[in-house]
Amino acid sequence: MAKGNVFSRPCAVCQATNAKYKCTTCLAPTCSLGCLRSHRDRPCAAPASADQPDADVASPTPRPLGAFLPPKKPIPGLTKSKNHGDGDDEDVDEESEEDEDEQQARIPMDKLMRLANTDEVLEALQSSRLRDVITRIDQANDDDPNKAAAREAMLLEALQTDPEFAKLVEACLGVVRAP
Structure with a gap:
């Protein structure tokens, strides 16, 4: 595997070659928080297709933000989310108390x-x-x-x-x- 500079992509805002940040929506590289904020001020869209990854970047699959440690107890102030399942409502009545938590x-x-x-x-x-x-x-x-x-x-x-x-x-x- 060839070694390369991780930050070699140019900034989408100022074209500097040390892009450290990425837009969470369109994954455009930016070199600073200032450029990232400037980029966010303009509308952007998600990449066209996940089937065609960028050949220049070999990055690991990002983990969801909540993957680090789900809380054991509900956090005060949060509302109960709807089931994010596949639409099969038959098993909803059979959920255990742990699943509800x-x-x-x-x-x-x-x-x-x-x-x-x-x-x-x-x-x-x-x-x-x-x-x-x-x-x-x-x-x-x-x-x-x-x-x-x-x-x-x-x-x-x-x-x-x-x-x-x-x-x-x-x-x-x-x-x-x-x-």
Whole structure:
């Protein structure tokens, strides 16, 4: 596999060659938060087709924002989301209490989009060390059937020992809990 500079794509706004950010809608590369904000001021659209990935960029499949650790208890202020299933309503009556709690704890898409565009979160995620902490939590004991418990333990440890991680979590919760 050939090594290359990850930031070699030109900025869609000012054409600088060190694009570090991407628009969450159209994936246009930008070099700074200022250019990203400038790009967001103009209407843009999602890429035409997911079947034709950009040959210049080999990036891993992004994980959903809520994939890191689903909360055990509902977060105050969140509304219960509708079932995002395949439309099969026959099994709705048979959902367990745990499934109902999980449904209630889902974060609505509008709040996830707001979270993805929060400057404080975007800036914090530029730290490779912080991204490593999140990755370690996300991949905690993948072979363990109790991986949720292992992830929760790592999350609590990171919250207590890493002020930068705690600040990111507070910023995320601030967006999620906002009306």
